[in-house]
Amino acid sequence: MMNGRAIRAIVRKDLKVVLQSKAVLIPLIMVPLILLVIIPAVGGLLLANTDPSSPAITDFRRETGAFFDNLPGTINDRLQQYDSEVQRITYVVFNLYFPAMYLLLPTMVANVIAADSFAGEKERKTLEALIYTPTTDRELYVAKLISPWLAGVGVGWIGYIAFALIVTLTTWSLMGGVFVFDLAWLLLILWVTPAAAGIGLGAMVLVSSRVSTFQEAYQLGGVVVVPVLLLLFGQLGGVVYFSPLVAFVVGAILWAITVALIVYGARTFHRGELMARL
């Protein structure tokens, strides 16, 4: 039976400490703000105010012809419901390009906070007192995982709400309603986001035991965003299309990697090892 009070105390401590650090907080605020608020707002306003007969639209449609022609049937069916090319482009931009970009968030947030929670604690020399507490190794490990994961998922979910609101409001005159919510988004939010946060912190568990500073951990652990970037480029290149099936498969792969990393981390997490390296 794990000591819930002790775990909550460590989680509370880690989150409080993170909220007091500008080095950690600035990327945590700026990146979601740029990716999910500023870019969608600018994109939404531009698209909503574009003349459907504008040559720019015709040019864009011609240049991306292959991409549109190769879209799976379900997406094509959805696109046929729209009257104008601008509406179809708006749908594609926000429903096919943004999900992969969105996934960077929970991964990055969990990654940064885990770096601060594991390596940062070592760097600040606060780990020793924590190791002397009457927690078990497992309680310490679980507590250290929860705060980055909660933050990653929380920022992901809040980010999605902000994104959906911004996109809906800025394109209301063009799209006439909410168009960034369907089964694929639901899976992305409830299934893939927690897994993406998990992989962000799982990678950090591996890295942080080998480094001694937050910056080193952050830089090394940042490698974890590579699979998400591949997904993004795959999407842009027309290799993968965001759909419920893709969301489910991507989530399953991320969960598998996360579980493997966390189980491996649990086996190698011993306070004696940590203490010997202090």
Next chain:
Amino acid sequence: MTSQAIQTQGLTRRFGATTAVDHLSLTVETGEIFGFLGHNGAGKTTTVRLLNGVLGADGGDIRVLGLDPAADGPKLRARTGVLTETPSLDERLSAVDNLTIYADLYAVPTGEVNGRVNGILETFGLAERGREKVGGYSKGMKQRLALARAFLHQPDLLFLDEPTAGLDPVATQEVHDMILHVSREEGRTVFLCTHNLVEAQRLCHRVAVMEQGQMVAVGTPRELAHTIGADMRFTLEIAPDQVETARAAVIPLAAVSAVETTDAELTLTVNDREAVPDLLAALQAAHVRVYAVIPQQTSLEDIYMALHRRKGQA
């Protein structure tokens, strides 16, 4: 409750080719203030880690508060408080936050947390600045807060690593009083790691001296002085006009190893207390009038340095 707070037998811990703790056998009685002396790297910190079960031993047996640290680590650590060498405080948080979090970690009853935190901040003179971030505290304040955290859950056994490092004389005195109080009035055991020999001499019932992972001596300062055969020093008060006569009378004695003189005093160092009656007889034979014989207690520092030299020669 067992009368021994700590018992180790042949306790050994290696890091690669280095033996940090080498067959350490010691006993610390419940309620005792036990000094653990040694240079940096002597094995003091590693011993504290082993005794708290946060580091595994390579050999030997340990019982702390009747528990095996390796098997009952969490249960044991709930009853110990540790002041680490660095204060190990979250400087981005306030003193109240630091203590409240540790109150939860040490399972202080929920209804008592606020009262306990405020009370201990008051005791350690930090109440007025308890809501400020610890990063803005002076070194002495941080040290006091770290001490407060070690005392917070009222542990049976306190491990204090250099508890007065960085404190001014008044704060040092307060910490000394607190250590004496928890030992005498509350019956708690204190394991005091220190370089400060004056502090150890003032506070500790017994001390152990560590050198390169080995315990080279253990006992009360008096016992240690006797064990190592430390020279005995004493001062004689004599008439000012007889100082040179007295000096001439004692120098030929084989037991006298040093003579220091002032206007009306003669401070002698002898290698055997049995030499004292002979020495007084020699002075009497030389018609020197002795008004007082004042023994000079061998300080812990003298003992420590003697042990250190002995180890170096070995």
